Amino acid sequence: MADRKKERVKVLSQECIADGIYSMWIESGAALLAKPGQFLSIYTKDKSKLLPRPISICEADEERGRMRVVYRVTGEETGTEQFSQLKEGDGLEIIGPLGNGFPLERGIGKRVILTGGGIGVPPVLELAKRMECKEKLIVAGYRNSQTFLRDEFEANGKLYISTEDGSVGVKGNVLDAIRENDLETDVIFACGPSPMLRALKEYAAEKDIECYLSLEERMACGIGACLACVCKSKGKDPHTNVKNKRICKDGPVFLSTEVEF
């Protein structure tokens, strides 16, 4: 029953893959359980920073018992900056995998678009690797020409790119890329900043497309107990009994028509 715990893991590698963006592989048995769209609670060693940093799983390698996170360093003296200074062999404490993950089964036999914007791009990779569907289109939105994970995406689907500065692919955001390339689909799976997700929610409603969004919100416990990370829901949630859902536990992935944000 009480068999989950905070796990001590080893850092296998650390690499800077774009300005301020790092890729870290960690050795962890949790790789066997990880589903695309789930996240890890990663703790700093810094006693002044107590709360876990929730970071999406970018890739899970079941065979070799390791997981990859790709994350942005959010500033000086932040937890993510401390993570970026870890090297091979360093230890780290995590709890995970957490969250519900993307419903892969909704893509079976369908045309799907997997889309990520900004720091929402990394979780799309494991999703692309595991998605079995009729047609798989990946739409990745970047700020500029630093199109990290591009090669991995190209190996796992048909890739379309948007960049805010127009240096690669369509100028603008992922929705611009979808429209300009006239992409048609049955199901959208998305991860990214709230404005992007709001735009996709509207677009999906307009086109009557089934759409799953990975939301985020400031978290504390990460396991569904403290009620910090809620999002408004259309209907009453059966657990909370109000129109709020816990992003860490009931999410982070929600059907777009179920949530308001």
Add this chain to the structure above:
Amino acid sequence: MDIGRKTGTETDLRVKIAGVEWKNPVTVASGTFGSGAEFAEFVDLNRLGAVTTKGVANVPWEGNPTPRVAETYGGMMNAVGLQNPGIEMFCDRDIPFLKQYDTKIIVNVCGRSEEDYCQVVERLADEPADMLEINISCPNVKEGGIAFGQDPKAAERITKAVKRYAKQPVIMKLSPNVTSIAEMARAVEAGGADAVSLINTLTGMKIDINRRRFVLANKTGGVSGPAIHPIAVRMVYEAAGAVAIPIIGMGGIQSAGDAVEMILAGADAVSVGTANFYDPAVTMKIVDGIECYMKENGFKTVSEMTGLAQ
């Protein structure tokens, strides 16, 4: 065989709080542990002295807009706003869940008016809860709640009102956002409180200098965690000097040492809150650590240590 153990020093972790016996002096702080279901995956609830549940009101409360939490140096700040499923669902689902475990159940009650509190307390009279903790100190509620916890007359009045309906022993949870915690403790004792618990969170604020905005949607929030521990110890000491009723001490406890400190200051039992977020099994370590300290220092019971500091 235990070498170095004094003869007959069988440590007994049991404590009696207002007539209710806990197997050990450790409970969890309301709001940090839900009603136990989520943490049951990480912690053996049977090993806790008591589980103090999230505050419950007479009707479901949605709580505050997000962001509801922020990290602070050595702590955190929250303005969750007492989101809860309401007393009916709580009685249907959360009490039965906790009854599966060999631990005492302390139901935390919140409300916006005296009537609200009394309605919940009355509803709980026939439920298998062991104790009630009345939350008059949460600083996030705009109406009612904050007034009770900061005015001694109002605190005494609400205590009296709740005691009229309560079947279980009543613990009044005190706010630290007051001029004199001793005065507040005395006020609730005069109102008939069977015990007090303290401290709740300290009101704080955080501003994001890059966005030039308040970090919490509510602007202010309750600060908790190790950073507030010295304030909590001091207040427990002051309350212990002011009242005869039992004291449950909390505020930034993250180790057995912190818990022992609280007990030496005057607490009969301790509550662990924010630490659960960064070490889900911390309560187990604290129970074990208290026992270790008692063995190493020749204490047979927790009450022998209570208020011993001088």
